[in-house]
Amino acid sequence: MARNPVLVLLFSGKRKSGKDYITDHLQERLDESKSKIIRLSGPIKQQFAEDNGLDYSQLLTASDYKEKYRSEMITWSEAKRAQDRGYFIREAIKMFEGSKYPIWIVSDMRRRSDLAWFREHHSCAIYSVRIVATEEARRKRGWVFTPGVDDAESECDLDTVTSWDMEVDNSQEESEGHMLSVLDSLLTLCSERLAAAAAAAARSDVVSNTTG
Numbered sequence: 001m002a003r004n005p006v007l008v009l010l011f012s013g014k015r016k017s018g019k020d021y022i023t024d025h026l027q028e029r030l031d032e033s034k035s036k037i038i039r040l041s042g043p044i045k046q047q048f049a050e051d052n053g054l055d056y057s058q059l060l061t062a063s064d065y066k067e068k069y070r071s072e073m074i075t076w077s078e079a080k081r082a083q084d085r086g087y088f089i090r091e092a093i094k095m096f097e098g099s100k101y102p103i104w105i106v107s108d109m110r111r112r113s114d115l116a117w118f119r120e121h122h123s124c125a126i127y128s129v130r131i132v133a134t135e136e137a138r139r140k141r142g143w144v145f146t147p148g149v150d151d152a153e154s155e156c157d158l159d160t161v162t163s164w165d166m167e168v169d170n171s172q173e174e175s176e177g178h179m180l181s182v183l184d185s186l187l188t189l190c191s192e193r194l195a196a197a198a199a200a201a202a203r204s205d206v207v208s209n210t211t212g
């Protein structure tokens, strides 16, 4: 059996660029036993609630309760990340049961430290996709520039990175043709990596049977 993951698709992009839109469409087209969306933001709220005796479900809502703890939660998560840049990544992989799936679709990579962690731990498997969209398109989808959010590290840290494996312009609404061609190339990549991993696993079985 091949060791998971065989492919880690790392998606990043500004708020309302369409990360969830594209990753949801991709996941729908893949065999659900083969791929899983991993949200790096998943464990942050859950752990903050647990560590501080707070109501996790309330932290998920756009409530005053969440706003009350927002800056404390950011400070807390930055401190954890400063001690261990892989902390929330490993927790997210556990939370979404990444070890069961050969393809990981990381839908919300936000920092250079996230990219560095994946390069260090899964260098042969990663494929990075930067989603871009015009400000006009993002505004139509509900984006409003928010000081402290849109100028924060979590939103801007990857702006200067240019070494993406693929860049997708998602400014057009419901541009079926463009979206299908992007999804097609990602699906082809997924099939190729799964086939290569299966072939490598079969070869290592033959070797262990002949030597064992």
Ligand SMILES: Nc1ncnc2c1ncn2[C@@H]1O[C@H](COP(=O)(O)OP(=O)(O)OP(=O)(O)O)[C@@H](O)[C@H]1O
Residues within 6 Å of the ligand: 013, 014, 015, 016, 017, 018, 019, 020, 021, 022, 141, 170, 171, 172, 173, 174, 175
């Ligand atoms: N190409 C598109 N055509 C039509 N609707 C789109 C397109 N791209 C995104 N949207 C819609 O725009 C909204 C914002 O997109 P989405 O949630 O995917 O952005 P995001 O990058 O994940 O944002 P955030 O970082 O805030 O979570 C959603 O309602 C989504 O369905």
